[in-house]
Structure formats: C-alpha cells, structure tokens
Amino acid sequence: MLTLATLTATLLLASSVAAASTEIPTLNGPRKIGKRCTGSITSLADVAAAELCTTIVIGGFTVPAGQTFTLSPPDGASVSLTGAITFGFANWAGPLMVVTGNNITFNGNGHELVGQGPLYWDGLGGNGGVVKPAPLLRINMGGSFTNIKVSNSPARAIAIGGNSLTVSGINIDNCEFPGYFPAGDAPNSKSNGAAAGHNTDGFDVSAHDVTISGSTIKNQDDCLAINRGTNIVFTGNTCSGGHGISVGSINTNTTVSGVQITGNTVTASTNGLRIKTDAVATGSLVSNVVYSNNKLSGITQFGVLIDQSYPSTLGTPGTGVVINTVTFSGTNTIAVGSAAQRVSVNCGSTSSCTGAWNFGGLTVTGGTAGVIKNAPVNGGSF
Ligand SMILES: *[C@@H]1O[C@H](CO)[C@@H](O)[C@H](O)[C@H]1NC(C)=O
Numbered sequence: 432m433l434t435l436a437t438l439t440a441t442l443l444l445a446s447s448v449a450a451a452s453t454e455i456p457t458l459n460g461p462r463k464i465g466k467r468c469t470g471s472i473t474s475l476a477d478v479a480a481a482e483l484c485t486t487i488v489i490g491g492f493t494v495p496a497g498q499t500f501t502l503s504p505p506d507g508a509s510v511s512l513t514g515a516i517t518f519g520f521a522n523w524a525g526p527l528m529v530v531t532g533n534n535i536t537f538n539g540n541g542h543e544l545v546g547q548g549p550l551y552w553d554g555l556g557g558n559g560g561v562v563k564p565a566p567l568l569r570i571n572m573g574g575s576f577t578n579i580k581v582s583n584s585p586a587r588a589i590a591i592g593g594n595s596l597t598v599s600g601i602n603i604d605n606c607e608f609p610g611y612f613p614a615g616d617a618p619n620s621k622s623n624g625a626a627a628g629h630n631t632d633g634f635d636v637s638a639h640d641v642t643i644s645g646s647t648i649k650n651q652d653d654c655l656a657i658n659r660g661t662n663i664v665f666t667g668n669t670c671s672g673g674h675g676i677s678v679g680s681i682n683t684n685t686t687v688s689g690v691q692i693t694g695n696t697v698t699a700s701t702n703g704l705r706i707k708t709d710a711v712a713t714g715s716l717v718s719n720v721v722y723s724n725n726k727l728s729g730i731t732q733f734g735v736l737i738d739q740s741y742p743s744t745l746g747t748p749g750t751g752v753v754i755n756t757v758t759f760s761g762t763n764t765i766a767v768g769s770a771a772q773r774v775s776v777n778c779g780s781t782s783s784c785t786g787a788w789n790f791g792g793l794t795v796t797g798g799t800a801g802v803i804k805n806a807p808v809n810g811g812s813f
C-alpha cells in the first residue's frame with residue numbers, strides 16, 4: 432500500500448525529474464516544466480526561485496535603474512500582480528520588462544507598470560536627445576495577458592513578439608499627470624514647445640496568431656504598428672492623441688498577412704488608418720488587411736493613408752513591398768479635420784498594389800479628397 436510519505440516522495444521525485452527534463456522547442460521558446468508551488472516576487476533577487484513555480488505572485492516593487500525585469504515562467508503558469516511595478520530612471524536602451532513562456536496566464540489585476548516617462552521626455556523620443564529605454568514591456572509569450580495599466584513609457588510602450596496570444600484590458604496612458612510633471616501631450620522644459628512624449632507607440636506587433644482587444648491607448652505615436660506576422664486581430668480598442676492604427680512600416684524580407692482591424696474607436700489623432708511600406712524595401716508582402724466597423728474622428732492629416740514611400744509621406748513610392756487585397760467591410764466612418772486629406776493611396780506601380788481593393792464599407796467626411804495612385808480601389812464614399 433502506498434503511504435502518504437511514499438506518495439509525497441514519489442511526487443517530489445517526479446517533479447524534480449520533470450524540472451530537469453530535456454527542453455523541447457516550441458513556438459515561444461523551449462518547453463519548461465514547472466513545479467506546483469507559488470513563487471512570490473518582490474525584488475529581482477526573487478525571480479529565479481519564483482519562476483520554477485506554476486503560480487507566481489508579483490508584489491509591488493521598484494526595478495533598479497538600468498536593469499530588465501525578465502520573467503520566464505514554466506508552461507501553463509499563472510502570473511498575477513498585487514501591486515505596482517516602478518522602473519528606476521536611467522538613460523539606457525532597455526527593455527524594462529520582458530515576459531516569455533508558453534500558455535501563460537498573466538493577470539495584472541489592474542495594477543500599474545510605472546514608466547516614469549516625464550524623467551526622460553525631451554520631445555525627441557528615439558530620434559535623438561537622451562537614450563530612452565524601449566519598449567517598456569515586451570510580451571514574448573503565448574497565452575493571455577490581461578488587465579494592466581502601463582503609464583508614461585519613456586519611448587515605445589508594449590512590443591508583442593509571442594505566438595498564440597490574447598492581450599486584453601490594457602490601459603496604456605502616456606498622458607498621466609504625475610504630480611508636477613506635465614503629461615506626454617504637453618511640452619516640457621526640454622521639448623522646445625513640442626509634445627514631450629515622442630515615439631511612444633502603443634503596441635508594436637511582430638507575432639503570429641495574436642488578438643488585442645478591449646484596450647485603451649493614449650499616446651503620441653502609432654496606437655498599433657504591425658511590423659510582421661500573420662493572423663493579427665485588433666478589436667474593440669480605443670486610441671487617442673497619437674498617429675492612428677498602422678500596418679508598417681514594412682522593411683525588407685517581411686510578411687504581414689491576415690490582419691483584422693475591427694470595431695475600434697480613434698479620436699484626436701494625426702492619421703486614422705495607415706499602411707506604410709519602406710520605399711527602399713524589397714521582397715516583402717502585406718496581404719489581406721480587413722477593416723470593419725471602425726469609428727474615427729478628429730483626424731488631422733489623413734483619414735486613410737496607404738503609402739509605399741515611407742519614411743516620406745506621398746513621396747516617390749517603391750515597388751518592393753506588394754500590398755495584396757485591402758478591404759473595408761461593414762461600416763467604417765472617419766471624420767477628418769479641415770486641413771486633412773480623406774483618402775490617399777500612393778503605390779509605386781499597379782504590380783505592387785494588387786488583388787481586390789474593395790473600399791465599399793468606408794465613408795470619410797471633412798477635409799479634402801486625396802490622390803489614388805496605381806491601386807485598384809473601388810467603392811466607398813470619400
Ligand atoms: C495551458 O495551461 C493550462 C493550465 O494553466 C492547462 O490546463 C492547459 O491544458 C494548457 N494548454 C495547453 C495547450 O497546453
């Protein structure tokens with residue numbers, strides 16, 4: 432008969448054997464078998480022991496300046512926050528926090544990742560001035576990542592590099608007013624009259640099978656920028672103050688395929704919906720981008736801009752990135768300001784913008800008409 436002591440010893444042996452078992456590669460890195468225990472983290476010194484456990488609880492603490500909080504929980508682990516994580520100030524490249532792993536359930540419970548952006552911001556972002564750590568958070572995992580606030584990122588906020596991931600209930604706020612500091616939309620003493628926050632992308636995505644939903648993004652750059660990947664869904668999110676929802680910019684040897692932008696609200700942004708591909712890029716493809724039921728208003732430059740001349744705007748377009756099939760379905764409405772163009776498409780040739788370009792579900796009002804060059808656009812009211 433198996434006694435409790437024998438059983439316990441057997442289980443302990445089994446778990447230590449499992450922990451040492453060979454690593455099997457998966458989409459999000461090697462398979463990692465955990466122990467059934469709860470690890471708690473209240474400083475970086477706790478991380479190594481805690482990430483042996485399948486339940487990890489992170490209390491509030493400050494990550495020392497110049498260090499990355501990297502968390503690699505075992506497969507299937509649950510991770511939760513019980514307090515805010517503040518990242519100490521230092522002018523270095525970052526990233527500030529990285530989460531990896533397979534089938535991880537990460538719940539922020541509404542707690543905050545405090546980026547302390549105002550200590551860095553100088554209106555130049557990643558283009559100059561002091562070095563700013565980016566991204567604030569890199570999500571390189573599969574599973575679900577939910578319910579967290581990310582405030583005042585020094586530069587880019589969240590980079591997504593995982594596979595099979597749902598991200599929801601994220602509140603990115605680069606306009607938080609902490610004490611006497613000005614928010615990212617306002618100039619500060621170092622920004623020469625420009626908005627202090629710059630290059631503060633909300634979500635940068637280079638990933639497969641990813642859904643981002645129910646999130647709010649207040650920033651000073653792209654709300655979403657999809658740089659590469661397949662099967663990417665962005666739905667039910669609210670963006671304001673930034674540069675709108677983007678595919679791109681797309682550089683050489685890159686594929687983005689299967690994008691759904693659905694049911695989002697965008698207000699007070701320079702652009703609405705964009706696809707931007709590098710003029711000099713070669714061997715790349717953007718295919719099957721579908722916009723459905725989005726509502727945008729207060730757009731100051733372009734309602735829709737599809738441009739193969741990036742980084743120029745409506746410059747000399749390249750032909751090395753094929754954009755194949757762009758669809759506006761359902762009812763997308765965009766209200767642009769008086770100085771804005773409603774819809775502009777700038778393709779390098781009819782062989783770099785191919786497939787069906789059905790814009791039937793697009794209505795844009797205000798501003799002036801744009802120019803459609805080398806693209807088989809049909810339908811819509813703009
Ligand atoms: C994911 O992890 C959960 C436990 O958190 C487990 O029940 C489930 O089977 C795992 N799914 C896969 C596909 O491994």
Ligand SMILES: *[C@@H]1O[C@H](CO)[C@@H](O)[C@H](O)[C@H]1NC(C)=O
Pocket residue numbers: 683684714
């Ligand atoms: C693009 O991919 C091709 C084929 O894989 C490779 O030979 C080439 O070096 C790549 N170019 C760049 C700039 O990465």
